[in-house]
Amino acid sequence: MPDSNLVKKKYMVSELIDETPEVLLIRFKPEDGKPIAFDPGMFFMISGLNAEGKQQVSRAFSIASDPASPEMEYYIVKEHGGHKTHFLTSNPGDPYMMTGPHGQFKFVPSVDKKVVFIAGGTGLAPFMSMLRHIEKTNAGTDIVLLYSVKYPTEIIRKQELFKYSDSLHARIIVTVTRSKPEDGWTGESKRIDSDMIKKYAADYADRIFYICGPLPFVTSMKDAIKALGVNDQNVKADVWG
Numbered sequence: 001m002p003d004s005n006l007v008k009k010k011y012m013v014s015e016l017i018d019e020t021p022e023v024l025l026i027r028f029k030p031e032d033g034k035p036i037a038f039d040p041g042m043f044f045m046i047s048g049l050n051a052e053g054k055q056q057v058s059r060a061f062s063i064a065s066d067p068a069s070p071e072m073e074y075y076i077v078k079e080h081g082g083h084k085t086h087f088l089t090s091n092p093g094d095p096y097m098m099t100g101p102h103g104q105f106k107f108v109p110s111v112d113k114k115v116v117f118i119a120g121g122t123g124l125a126p127f128m129s130m131l132r133h134i135e136k137t138n139a140g141t142d143i144v145l146l147y148s149v150k151y152p153t154e155i156i157r158k159q160e161l162f163k164y165s166d167s168l169h170a171r172i173i174v175t176v177t178r179s180k181p182e183d184g185w186t187g188e189s190k191r192i193d194s195d196m197i198k199k200y201a202a203d204y205a206d207r208i209f210y211i212c213g214p215l216p217f218v219t220s221m222k223d224a225i226k227a228l229g230v231n232d233q234n235v236k237a238d239v240w241g
Contacts, residue, residue, distance in 0.1 A: 120213025
């Protein structure tokens with residue numbers, strides 16, 4: 001879906017969830033009840049509206065909900081660079097303007113049948129949209145998901161995420177890079193690298209890679225994949241921050 005199909009529409013906050021100590025989950029519903037169409041992986045510009053209905057500062061956020069959902073779901077870092085997000089003071093019913101969809105980071109099940117999804121922090125958002133879409137459409141995609149977080153408490157949508165191990169037969173691997181003995185974490189506890197990719201996706205040469213996260217994370221992942229000899233054409237990336 002090209003950017004020439006941009007739509008600007010008024011949405012209202014429908015739900016705010018304190019998802020993790022560092023992440024706010026926020027859902028919006030369209031004021032007119034008619035959601036904007038998009039492909040999994042794309043993003044929208046979200047602009048606040050003041051009392052006069054004038055558009056305020058816009059920020060780009062990847063959408064986490066399935067395209068078939070009537071609501072849009074996003075994962076927002078509560079504090080970044082010492083600045084708290086204004087969404088922390090939002091309330092259900094508050095108006096926002098959505099403009100989109102934007103981006104070429106999108107997943108088409110009929111094209112990419114074997115994938116490796118690599119997410120860092122709230123970079124999980126587009127992959128949640130993809131996973132939900134795969135389940136909704138019974139796409140049968142062969143999925144390996146490598147998800148890096150700092151602490152066990154920062155795993156977004158934990159129950160739903162691990163549910164896909166069964167419902168989609170997906171290999172869901174979470175690695176916690178700053179785990180402490182008292183956390184009781186028994187999973188992977190290092191940064192994602194070439195060895196981890198080979199461990200969980202031995203057939204990596206046959207897969208399409210999708211990466212999303214902050215710039216240093218994406219750069220590191222591209223280097224790890226390049227070290228495996230994967231063709232650049234088989235690597236798609238989305239950067240935030």
